[in-house]
Amino acid sequence: MTNILVTGGAGYIGSHACKALAAAGYTPVTFDNFSTGWRDAVKFGPAVEGDLRDRAALDAAFAEYRPAAVMHFAALSLVGESMKDPGLYWRNNVLGSLTLIEAAAAAGCARFVFSSTCATYGDQDNVVLDEDSAQHPINAYGASKRAIEDILRDFEGSHGLRHVIFRYFNVAGADEAGEVGEFHQPETHLIPLMLDAIDGKRDALTVFGTDYDTPDGTCIRDYVHVSDLVDAHVLGLRWLEEGKESRVFNLGTGSGFSVREVIEASRAVTNRDVPHTIGPRRPGDCTRLVSGSRRAETELGWRPERSQLNRMIADAWRWHQNGHYER
Numbered sequence: 001m002t003n004i005l006v007t008g009g010a011g012y013i014g015s016h017a018c019k020a021l022a023a024a025g026y027t028p029v030t031f032d033n034f035s036t037g038w039r040d041a042v043k044f045g046p047a048v049e050g051d052l053r054d055r056a057a058l059d060a061a062f063a064e065y066r067p068a069a070v071m072h073f074a075a076l077s078l079v080g081e082s083m084k085d086p087g088l089y090w091r092n093n094v095l096g097s098l099t100l101i102e103a104a105a106a107a108g109c110a111r112f113v114f115s116s117t118c119a120t121y122g123d124q125d126n127v128v129l130d131e132d133s134a135q136h137p138i139n140a141y142g143a144s145k146r147a148i149e150d151i152l153r154d155f156e157g158s159h160g161l162r163h164v165i166f167r168y169f170n171v172a173g174a175d176e177a178g179e180v181g182e183f184h185q186p187e188t189h190l191i192p193l194m195l196d197a198i199d200g201k202r203d204a205l206t207v208f209g210t211d212y213d214t215p216d217g218t219c220i221r222d223y224v225h226v227s228d229l230v231d232a233h234v235l236g237l238r239w240l241e242e243g244k245e246s247r248v249f250n251l252g253t254g255s256g257f258s259v260r261e262v263i264e265a266s267r268a269v270t271n272r273d274v275p276h277t278i279g280p281r282r283p284g285d286c287t288r289l290v291s292g293s294r295r296a297e298t299e300l301g302w303r304p305e306r307s308q309l310n311r312m313i314a315d316a317w318r319w320h321q322n323g324h325y326e327r
């Protein structure tokens, strides 16, 4: 069996990636410090507890498992938090990733799949973004991810470490079989917060700003089903196995939905009211982040088949009612 080192394998996207890797015949080896991830979410392969900034722990993991590739999900990923404490983001995301990339290069593990973000593009009103759009992040989260992209490009030149970078748009939904799902503590993301408000697990959702330059005044995002997203990673891994060149792919659907539209869809899917109030803008939020997926579709053969808004909310709702993890 071929081992793949999955950093952040205990997190939302990483745990779904482990499932997809196992289904594709790989052994996912989770490397996670369990600061935001969950031991219960590691179901498809072994786990190593360690921090990305701990080079010795990384070296030991590379020596023990000899992974053929790294899939790097582990990161802090909250826009609002990154605006309040940028140092946390530069230390954890950038220093941690640099240490990981150096350890991979030293171990001769030359295939690297990296989860980056549309937040690297920043605010570019009314354009559908593609991979060649300029990157001008407006928050420390996006800036930290862009810096890691730069590090990967440098290490390709110096060490021949080839990479596939995926810039995600908004990830939503949960594994259809309910084996893994989205569970953050604290939760800050729109759809899980909304589901909590719907079934009374928390107070009303606050809509962050209704004065954006969009048709209904709320921010627009491009939501992708987590299971579609991780399928792209398996295709990215194969791309590298085939010896193809380093490449950046956006993972979006080309359709944007406003916060109000997501609320409406949730009302329809759950057949329940969505208690919500209007609040001020959240610092660091872009007005609109929408991407085409032409490059991923034509070059990787990726199809975001499950990424209809109602389906993502229905899958999230099913998980929300039945699944959770314990520390």
Ligand code: UDP
Binding pocket: 079, 170, 188, 189, 190, 191, 193, 205, 206, 207, 208, 209, 219, 220, 221, 259, 282, 285
């Ligand atoms: N949002 C909101 N209220 C919340 C959480 C999020 O109005 O309690 C909005 C947020 O401003 C953004 C969208 O929902 O426009 C998606 O936010 P989320 O935090 O889920 O993802 P992000 O786009 O920040 O990665």
